[in-house]
Amino acid sequence: MLKKILATIGILILIVVAYFGYAILFPASPSATATFSDQDLDITVTYSQPSKKGRLIFGEESEGALQPYGKYWRLGANAPTEITFSKDVNFAGQPVLAGTYRMYAVPGADSFQISLNSETGSFSGAGEPDYSKDVLKADLPVSIAPTETEVFTISFASDATGINMDLVWDKTLVRVPISVQ
Numbered sequence: 001m002l003k004k005i006l007a008t009i010g011i012l013i014l015i016v017v018a019y020f021g022y023a024i025l026f027p028a029s030p031s032a033t034a035t036f037s038d039q040d041l042d043i044t045v046t047y048s049q050p051s052k053k054g055r056l057i058f059g060e061e062s063e064g065a066l067q068p069y070g071k072y073w074r075l076g077a078n079a080p081t082e083i084t085f086s087k088d089v090n091f092a093g094q095p096v097l098a099g100t101y102r103m104y105a106v107p108g109a110d111s112f113q114i115s116l117n118s119e120t121g122s123f124s125g126a127g128e129p130d131y132s133k134d135v136l137k138a139d140l141p142v143s144i145a146p147t148e149t150e151v152f153t154i155s156f157a158s159d160a161t162g163i164n165m166d167l168v169w170d171k172t173l174v175r176v177p178i179s180v181q
Contacts, residue, residue, distance in 0.1 A: 029077035036156035036163060041180050042086040043163070045103070047076035049151045050169075057170040058107050072128045073105050075167065076152060080104070080129070082120055088181040091116065092138030095181060102129055105167075105174075111139045112167075112174045138176075145173040 029048040036043040050066075059065035067073050075081040084100040085091075092114065101116040118133045145168050152169040162179035 031078075032076075032154070034154040034156060034165075036158075036165075038158060038163075039180070040087060041089070041163075042084075043089075043156065043165075043178065044084045045081065045154050045165070047081040047152075047154060048078040049153065050077040051152075052148075052150050052170055058109075058172055067107055069108050070106060073107055075103055075105050075154075080120075081154075083116070090177075090179045090181055091136065092140060092176050092178075094136045094138060096136060101135065104129060107142075107172075109142070111141050114138050114140055114174070114176060140174050140176060143173040143175065145171050 029050040032047055032049045034045040034047075056063055056065045058067050059069065061068035061071070080102045081104065082100055083103045085096060085098050087098050089096050089098075096116060099118075100120050101118060102120050104115055104117065106113040106115075115129075115137045116135050117129045117131075118135055119129050148171050149168045153166075155166050155168070157164050157166070162177055165176040165178055167174040167176070
């Protein structure tokens, strides 16, 4: 009888370990890195890329939106999104020292509030940051993306005014201007 109990416990432990091992090796929202490098400025963003999968992404909570307006969003999935600057920059017009920051948003219909937070290295993916460690908040307008994007994407492009970091998912585009101080 004791052997059957121990065998059952062993099988259950094996199933749990296999489940979590699979989730770590093959996450539903894979990791991604967006980088920008020019004139001694390096910017790196590490995040996870959730997919739309036919869902309403941004909208009212009552409509069943995956990411309701006015609610904290870690700008990805699985773990907090982090951004690293090799030099001091202006992020959405505000000064930011070189370093690594947790980046998150509070989406709205017309604008996203993007924040940088000094709390990093935390794997509390679903947990909200310690808001007292916010180093900046910036309200940025929402634009309609030229095409519908299935997978949440962060990308960089430069133009005559500086660097643009684009956050794109579904039909939503939020552009964050960045320049060297």
